[in-house]
Amino acid sequence: MAKAPIKVAVTGAAGQIGYALLFRIASGAMFGPDQPVILQLIEAPFEKPMAALAGVAMELDDCAFPLLKGIVQTSDASVGFKDANWCLLVGAKPRGPGMERADLLKDNGKIFIEQGKIIDAVAADDARVAVVGNPANTNCMIAASQAKRLTPDRFTAMVRLDQNRAQTQLAQKAGVDLTEVKDIFIYGNHSPTMFPSFAHATIGGKPAAGVINDQAWLEGPFLETVGKRGAAIIAARGASSAASAANALVDHVRSLVTPGAIHSVAVKSNGLYGFDPEVWAGMPVKTTTPGSYEVITSYEMDDFAKSKIAATNKELVDERSFVASML
Ligand code: NAD
Numbered sequence: 154m155a156k157a158p159i160k161v162a163v164t165g166a167a168g169q170i171g172y173a174l175l176f177r178i179a180s181g182a183m184f185g186p187d188q189p190v191i192l193q194l195i196e197a198p199f200e201k202p203m204a205a206l207a208g209v210a211m212e213l214d215d216c217a218f219p220l221l222k223g224i225v226q227t228s229d230a231s232v233g234f235k236d237a238n239w240c241l242l243v244g245a246k247p248r249g250p251g252m253e254r255a256d257l258l259k260d261n262g263k264i265f266i267e268q269g270k271i272i273d274a275v276a277a278d279d280a281r282v283a284v285v286g287n288p289a290n291t292n293c294m295i296a297a298s299q300a301k302r303l304t305p306d307r308f309t310a311m312v313r314l315d316q317n318r319a320q321t322q323l324a325q326k327a328g329v330d331l332t333e334v335k336d337i338f339i340y341g342n343h344s345p346t347m348f349p350s351f352a353h354a355t356i357g358g359k360p361a362a363g364v365i366n367d368q369a370w371l372e373g374p375f376l377e378t379v380g381k382r383g384a385a386i387i388a389a390r391g392a393s394s395a396a397s398a399a400n401a402l403v404d405h406v407r408s409l410v411t412p413g414a415i416h417s418v419a420v421k422s423n424g425l426y427g428f429d430p431e432v433w434a435g436m437p438v439k440t441t442t443p444g445s446y447e448v449i450t451s452y453e454m455d456d457f458a459k460s461k462i463a464a465t466n467k468e469l470v471d472e473r474s475f476v477a478s479m480l
């Protein structure tokens with residue numbers, strides 16, 4: 154028997170990432186080739202993005218995707234999140250010229266406070282939330298802070314792009330196929346302070362550090378390249394990563410609905426790995442049942458890793474303190 158459609162709400166749907174994302178959701182890449190979807194597309198309440206959204210919806214229609222069972226276009230979040238099973242929070246205010254990070258946090262804080270409240274009020278009982286809009290970890294923490302019905306574990310932020318970037322860098326350095334690289338996980342913030350824990354990664358089943366045999370590269374250029382990759386793409390393209398970010402969100406959700414998948418997700422830390430209990434930090438998780446996961450707590454951290462985790466934790470705590478009055 155055919156499955157009932159699930160409702161997938163996407164904010165910022167007419168933006169760059171939205172344009173690279175929606176067609177993949179509708180094609181079955183995110184929820185599987187037998188899972189019909191209804192897309193509930195939310196944009197800012199202005200003429201330009203709403204007109205662009207209408208164009209994107211026309212293109213979705215023109216793809217004649219068999220799994221796409223409906224498209225909602227709205228600037229009203231209470232319509233867009235209504236009964237949504239997945240809420241993909243991509244839309245956010247970008248950092249403008251001369252804008253301080255604290256200002257960005259506050260402006261986006263207002264958006265995520267409102268969206269968190271509305272999701273909690275109107276989304277489906279099994280709703281899951283994935284945040285991409287930056288600063289993703291703290292936006293996710295803000296949205297979760299507004300929820301009374303939905304528990305904090307339902308709110309995740311994306312560090313999968315960082316995991317994918319780290320995997321490719323290790324494979325290229327070792328001169329091996331990408332699929333040989335396993336167990337590279339991202340700890341902390343989606344920002345240059347993030348820590349891709351190379352000490353636990355393997356290449357062809359052996360410790361990556363031994364295969365690469367260049368500790369200085371791992372502790373220096375590797376961390377720097379992965380941490381600053383977003384900025385390098387902005388410098389090269391004049392716009393932030395979009396196709397790779399959309400691809401990472403497909404991976405993030407696909408892994409979260411696939412029991413047994415092991416992957417990096419920013420979740421409420423609850424004090425694990427030395428993070429402040431109230432911040433959302435990247436860490437390895439194992440999906441248990443579709444949409445649910447447990448954090449893998451067995452990785453031992455050496456002094457180098459502990460110092461990196463302390464630095465990214467400090468940034469997350471600082472971000473939380475910038476917005477504390479709003480929570
Ligand atoms: P974009 O500017 O092209 O699109 C953002 C869209 O969001 C715009 O169409 C805008 O109208 C819309 N929007 C703004 N406020 C909204 C609101 N309150 N409700 C609904 N829609 C709203 O940006 P983009 O390139 O698509 O990037 C989106 C976000 O993702 C940015 O914050 C970016 O920094 C972030 N990002 C995160 C990662 C990650 O790995 N976590 C990677 C790349 C980009």
Ligand code: LMR
Binds near residue numbers: 314382393
């Ligand atoms: C990325 O990692 O590519 C983005 O988060 C960069 C950005 O600031 O939008």
